[in-house]
Amino acid sequence: MTASTKNPYYAKDPNLRFLEEVSAATAGVSRLEMCIQCGTCGGSCPSAADMDHTPRMLFALIRAGMREQALSSNTPWICVSCYHCVVRCPQDVHIADVMYTLKGMAIREKLYKDATAPDFSLTFVDMVENYGRSYEFGLATRHYLKHFPMRLPGMAPMGLGMLSKRRMDIAPTRIKGIDQLKKILDRAKELEAVQ
């Protein structure tokens, strides 16, 4: 039996449209609806062992409308964007891009379990929005102080090596068109919100 849009139950429960929502929020044509649950993705994944759900299982949760479970899964955060699954998927599902979509949703709905990765992304993006360039030194210090203070002593020789070899700049570079970039990004955020 297939759910019909006329079915009042279907209309009432937005979770039943979760698959549609994820697919629509993904770059390009996600083809998530085409997943045949073959498991090739999980079998190809170098990080599957650390994941709460293999990509296949995650996609089953999405299809079943299990929004909270799907968005609180660590899977998208453990995905390293290696694209092994993407080139092997018999259905051409844009798996890695779906992972990005799920991260964005989990951040907006505050459903992630561990803040390390969302914080890293948000800090990175904050620097890019302010300078137009990434800023490794600022990013690394801010991020490590917050999430890996215990790792800092071990990292110090590497950090010093990077600095002394001028592989890391102490001061950020700012692009000339930063105002233009900010206007573009502000407009993009408005457009994203009304979608």
Next chain:
Amino acid sequence: MNKYLFYPGCSMETSAKAYYESLMAIKDTLGLKLEEINDWNCCGATEYVGISLTPAYALISRNLALAVQQANGADTVVAPCSACYLNLAKADHYMAERPSLGERVNQALAAGGLHYDPGTLQIRHLLDVIINDIGLDHVKSKVVKPLKGLRVAPYLGCMVPRPDYQKRWSDHEHPNELDRLLRALGAEVIDFPLKTHCCGGHMTQISPSTAFELIRRLISSADQYKADIMVTVCPMCQMNLDAYQAETNRHFRTNYHMPIVFFTQLMGVAFGMEPRQLGFGRELTDARAAMARIGVEVPEPESAKKPAKKAKKTGLPMPQMPGSEQEAAE
């Protein structure tokens, strides 16, 4: 040869300076004309796309719109960084695949007086341009110091051969382009089974144990194949395998030593250029012993200047497995 619109990406100015320096050193020999995109911005790496779609694609596309403005007949953007390359390629590809995304991105770009029509530019990785436009015959003709006797592991990582929207690579998992280039330079190229496996990406910052395991797999495999050195085409891969190699060794109590350099650096060596001019010495994992095998003297890395390995003397002599820990951990 036509000019290429060059998108260096943030790392080329910082962590991957050696890549930039070596590329600048060899480009004339290759007849490669690069014109940097004016006032380009960061591509957002793998971070922005995981936060918000339209802003992420608008950020990437500003670069493409700027490139078009200065194109003047050129139609190809070349990026040396795998992540930058894929982001630029993705924007071009997905704006066309999903016209509504293209429209939104262009509405955003319009706020800054810019516009980009997907399909206007070709987005290509530097290695692709060298192999397919310049060609191995040209490369070979410039070799004055063949890398004879140097065993190299060709390492491409993920984002160049995959997802490969334009079908440019010989294979998604075992492409031979980098092998062929290195062989053209005279190197002994191992059949590296993990050549397109993941370097850990941003996991070094987020879930270090995940990253260390991925780094360990790559380095130990190259070591088992008795490679002297690994060669990469990406700043992120180089950074993870080079700068985090010591921490990975500490984590697993191993003592691998696998220098990792950019393919452009070895091209420069084969073209007879000065190692210092090619960014050698910026690596944290000492490349001197490897390069000495072919009689090339490269500058000492910073970490090697400190008195090291004093732990060795204090420990009792113990039987050891190859690749196992020699120093007291931490």
